[in-house]
Amino acid sequence: MADAQRLCEIYNREVEESTATLDLVPRTLETQQQYLAERSGGLAVVVAEIDHHVVGFGSLSFYRDRPGYRTSVEDSVYVDRMAQGQGVGTGVLAELLTVATNHGFHCVFARIIDQQQASLTLHERHGFDLIGVEREAARKFGRWHDVALMQKLL
Numbered sequence: 001m002a003d004a005q006r007l008c009e010i011y012n013r014e015v016e017e018s019t020a021t022l023d024l025v026p027r028t029l030e031t032q033q034q035y036l037a038e039r040s041g042g043l044a045v046v047v048a049e050i051d052h053h054v055v056g057f058g059s060l061s062f063y064r065d066r067p068g069y070r071t072s073v074e075d076s077v078y079v080d081r082m083a084q085g086q087g088v089g090t091g092v093l094a095e096l097l098t099v100a101t102n103h104g105f106h107c108v109f110a111r112i113i114d115q116q117q118a119s120l121t122l123h124e125r126h127g128f129d130l131i132g133v134e135r136e137a138a139r140k141f142g143r144w145h146d147v148a149l150m151q152k153l154l
Contacts, residue, residue, distance in 0.1 A: 006054040008032040019113040044099040055083035058092035071106040114146040128152045
């Protein structure tokens, strides 16, 4: 929880300026803390630092809320723009996959907006397969966006 403010800053920049998330309203410190609390236990939040400065994070969330989906999770990875291209996302996703495996999850999903090529490549490098594309499933910045659905069996 000590990193909540910094994680909020990284996330909110993506809310306001990119399609890395489909949230349209920036998080407050309170909602960021709630987000972190909801992922304690079997789910996870991984924080990346360079020289003791938080530069990225990732999380595992339940894929769907129905009990039959409890063996599946969805990952999210966010990297401060100043730290992109330095392996931060790779480290975060690798750790999320380790946590998911250690907690007995069977598969990890990723939903990625069509314009996020770096995220698509990152997931592909970690063994995710493209299993479908949701056509014009999202709307942000006045435009429709396709959403790639990727999956990795653990």
